[in-house]
Amino acid sequence: MQAIGWILLILVILVVAAVLWAVGAYNGFIKQRNLIQESWRQVDVELNRRYELIPNLVETVRAYAAHERNTLEEVTRLRNQAAALAQSAGGGSATTQRAEVESALSGAVHNLLVSVEAYPELRSNQNFLELQRELTDTEDRIAAGRRFYNANVRNYNTRVESIPSNIIANSFKFEKAAYFEVNDPAVRKAPDVNFGEISYRGEPAPINEPSRDPKPAIPASDPDALPNPQSYQQPPTAPGGYAPPQS
Template sequence: MNKIAIIAACFIAPILILVTMGIMYWVNHNTLVKLDVACDSQFAEIDNMLKRRADLLPNLVNTVKGYAKHEKEIFVAVAEARTKIGSAKTVKEKSLASSMMDKALGRLLVVVEKYPDLKANQNFIRLQDELTGTENRIAVARTRYNEAVKKYNTKIRSFIGRLVAGGMGLEKRDFFEIENPEDKEVPKVDFES
């Protein structure tokens, strides 16, 4: 009876080890797939919000153009930024295009300050409110994307996650970060001038 138990243990132990390893691989594989899809989904949300902002801009620009016909360089900068957002594919490209758009919007809003009648225009106020709402949605979408990337990157750096991710061809993802160092600086407000 002892020999039979030993022989059975020799066959059963490797089978149990293989089954356990298979289950661990399967669970980690499915988890990585879910995390990878979550990252893609969150990136698509950022893309949707950047597209919404880019679609709102022509209306805002056209409203401002009526008041500020000689401010052409700002309108060109907004158009270029809008084009960059539309053609960007990677996280880094989207981030750079978003920074370019932020600068162009900032310059556009400086022009608006010069025209009190424009600031009171109902069309402009409505567009500015929609743009503000979109900016908030972009900030939320960036945060959600970065959280999804954090979970994903953490999982693929774990021991088993690294083995499974390597087999699946999955690599570390980039966070959606501010690319331009100037955009990280706190703006200086001067009430003296």
């Protein structure tokens, strides 16, 4: 009887220890998931800051380089579309649709900054230089936020895949989070620029022109959902200091 009592006691201790470990592991996943969401929101703040800077940049360039109408309209269209998607998503998560638009916007802004090399007067304009500096600072903060976000994702994903914590992850549907990184080789390569090729002339498009290629509205995201920024890309180095660091 005494031996049975000791066995029962050991079993109770093991069960209690297992329960305590499971609770701790679950709470750890919740904490890491919240940290990932919060670190993404910090990046989202800087993306919205970029939305605010782009209209002023477009108007400044238009005053000196009206021939670049195609580029200016594309930047404006993508900016409006990205801002609308960000508002629809509430800023709490990064959808694949938004990531694609943000990537296209980064490329369009990069091409615009490259094209101004053909306009010396614009490159010496103080307002343009200030906007370029602010965009550079914003991109630096986006890159820093991306590094912090990726570090949190790495720690979280390691626990999701590791034994024995993967038991809790599988039981409670804690799925792997997506990294926020440049994964398109074409984005890493600076585009070829032909300054002899001038866009068509015409009346400038208004800054608040609605997107001509609207995307369907994004439903409110699950508060427990993880961001999915795997397609979001940073622009490559552009003349004049527009060079966000890469992690």
